[in-house]
Amino acid sequence: MSHYDLTLSISIVTFDPNPEEFLRTINSIEAALEPIGYDRTFLTIVDNSARDIVSRLLNKLQPAIKIRVIHGHGNVGFGRGHNLALDRIGRFHLILNPDVVLHPDALSNAMEFMRACPACGLASPHAEWPDGTRQYLCKRFPAVFDLILRGFAPNFIKKIFQNRLSRYEMQEETGQDVFFNPPIVSGCFMLFQSEAFRSLQFFDDKFFLYFEDFDISYRASEKYLTAYVPSIRIVHSGGNASRKGMWHIRKFIGSAILFYWKHGIKIF
Numbered sequence: 001m002s003h004y005d006l007t008l009s010i011s012i013v014t015f016d017p018n019p020e021e022f023l024r025t026i027n028s029i030e031a032a033l034e035p036i037g038y039d040r041t042f043l044t045i046v047d048n049s050a051r052d053i054v055s056r057l058l059n060k061l062q063p064a065i066k067i068r069v070i071h072g073h074g075n076v077g078f079g080r081g082h083n084l085a086l087d088r089i090g091r092f093h094l095i096l097n098p099d100v101v102l103h104p105d106a107l108s109n110a111m112e113f114m115r116a117c118p119a120c121g122l123a124s125p126h127a128e129w130p131d132g133t134r135q136y137l138c139k140r141f142p143a144v145f146d147l148i149l150r151g152f153a154p155n156f157i158k159k160i161f162q163n164r165l166s167r168y169e170m171q172e173e174t175g176q177d178v179f180f181n182p183p184i185v186s187g188c189f190m191l192f193q194s195e196a197f198r199s200l201q202f203f204d205d206k207f208f209l210y211f212e213d214f215d216i217s218y219r220a221s222e223k224y225l226t227a228y229v230p231s232i233r234i235v236h237s238g239g240n241a242s243r244k245g246m247w248h249i250r251k252f253i254g255s256a257i258l259f260y261w262k263h264g265i266k267i268f
Contacts, residue, residue, distance in 0.1 A: 004194065006090030007040040008033075008111065013081035014098045015048040019057055021099050021237060028102040030063050035108040043067045044085035048075040078187070079203030079212035086202055089194050095213075097188040103233035110191050110232045113178075121196030121224025122217060124185035125232035126174075135236055136169035137189070138182035138228050141218070143168075143266040147256060170228075179228040183221045187213025188236050196224050204262075209248075211255035218263060 010029065014022065033041050043065055047054045052071045070084055082095055092114055094107075106125065114120060127135040146168045149161055158165060166172065173179045190213065200219050203212050220226055260266075 004089070004091040005040070006042050006088070008036060008092045008094065008107065009041070009085075009088060009090035009194075010043045010094040010096055011046060011082045011085035012043070012096050012098050013046045013048060013078055014054055015075060017049075017054065017098045019053070022054070023057060023061055024101050025096075025098050026058070026061060026063055028100075028104075029096075029107075030065050031104045032102040032107040033065055035105065036111060038065050040090070041065065042088060042090065044088065045069045046073075046081040046084050047071040048073070048077070048081055050075075077205070077208035077212075079207050079216075080205035083202050083205060086197075089197075091194055093192045093194045093197055095187055095190040095192070097236065097238060099237040100188055101235040103235075106232050106234060110229065113227070113229050113231065114191065114193060117225070117227065118193070119225045120180075120227050121193050122185065122220045122226045123191040123229050123232065124182065124217075124227070125189050125191075125234045126228075126230040127186075127189070127234050127236045130235055130237055136171055136174060137186035137236075138170045138174050138179070139184040139186075139214075140168050140170060141183050141263075141266060142214070143268050144256075144260075145268045151252065174228045174230075176230055178230065181221055181226055182228055183218055183226075184214050185217045185226065185228070186236075187217075188238055189232075189234055190217065191232070192220075193224075196220065199223070206258060207255050209251045209255065211252075211259040214259055215262065 045054055047069060055069050058067060110123060114123060124137050127137050129135050150165060170182055200216060204215050207215060
């Protein structure tokens, strides 16, 4: 393992963030970092927005944690945005969405697990929606049918294929115990051993939005242990592409094509 000045680095990519949601995320990071200590941790916020709203929000909040804001580069997308933050990286690096609230012991539990399991290159948490219902972040390799069903089908169709969706989302496997080697995990929270992250050459910046997390986690699962760790707990407010309009749907489809081009296609 290489020497790192930092124990944990965190990067967040924002684009016109919701101020209240963003500040909840920052407050939760600060609380979750307190048991670890602020002196060996560092947060980089890469703001893809046209206006520098993030700096103004942070000036009002005045958090105790060390934060830098990278702004003015334009909207370069999710993966490429995170890659801009990786000039300062700790022994562990956390990819985090600006709509995630961390449980106060999420990061201390995460550090404990990663130190106890040095073969694990990537860890994924237990997640809930804001209303308390379970959110499943681990996935099997997606068939095209699964993506259409999960992302775009009406609820009555989803109910017909409930067992299939449950299997795709690995609901049985990702319960109260650690589960190793989920093939794919969500990019809303991805905790990497930084040596593993480097060896994967970080995010593939050909993905502008969507599937960059599928791509890197699938590559990680082929080379390292990956793990679902239920003691790492988060609340995630994210929505799906179909509710965000045609621009997002087009990006979703384009990124899905790129993912299948790289890793092979599965129809059904």
